[in-house]
Amino acid sequence: MDTKEKILLGMLDLIQEVGLEKASMGKLSQKIHASPGNIYFYFSGKKDLIDTLYEYCMISLAEYLDQGRLMEVDINTDAEVCKEFVLDMVKRHINFYKENPKMLHFVIKSKSSFYLSSDIKKGRFKRNKPIYYFMGLLIERKIIKSMDVDIISTFIIGVIYEFLKESIMFENIKLDDEGIDMLAEMIWSGLKYRGN
Secondary structure (H helix, E strand, O other): OOHHHHHHHHHHHHHHHHOOOOOOHHHHHHHHOOOHHHHHHHOOOHHHHHHHHHHHHHHHHHHHHOHHHHHHOOOOOOHHHHHHHHHHHHHHHHHHHHHOHHHHHHHHHHHOOOOOOHHHHHHOOOOOHHHHHHHHHHHHOOOEOOOOHHHHHHHHHHHHHHHHHHHHHOOOOOOOHHHHHHHHHHHHHHHEOOOO
């Protein structure tokens, strides 16, 4: 692990412990046993660190989702195969955050924080090119409802995050394998094109 990643993961731990607002550069310095100068060598300030940490979390999620395979889908891919890709993507998304609850906590908290830049907040769906391409293709083929891809992404992610918050952060519900399968099917039911 390089120094920059050590700083990012240290901040992730610190945010989990004290919250986003109270996670200061000074506390981070103490936590990871690094000089403030070492932290400021990599990050101009807390906002820069938070933006970078958010991107780090999104890249980690993208790698886990194995999004490159979505680019293999084309106009001739069987509709059932496309459905299985959607279900698998939802399940992987959930399992990633079950395995990385600190990232879930951070991503949810940072989206409503002034520390996360508006550039990241505004463009987060369009930057995810494989999913954007995949969802656009499903709309074009009338496999899912004809809506803006940003709306579809917001629907999927919103449902996933709300269930994960209730399961992981608040422990109000249990998302076991059966529950994850049911949630994925519910999301698919909300997406699928119903025809005329």
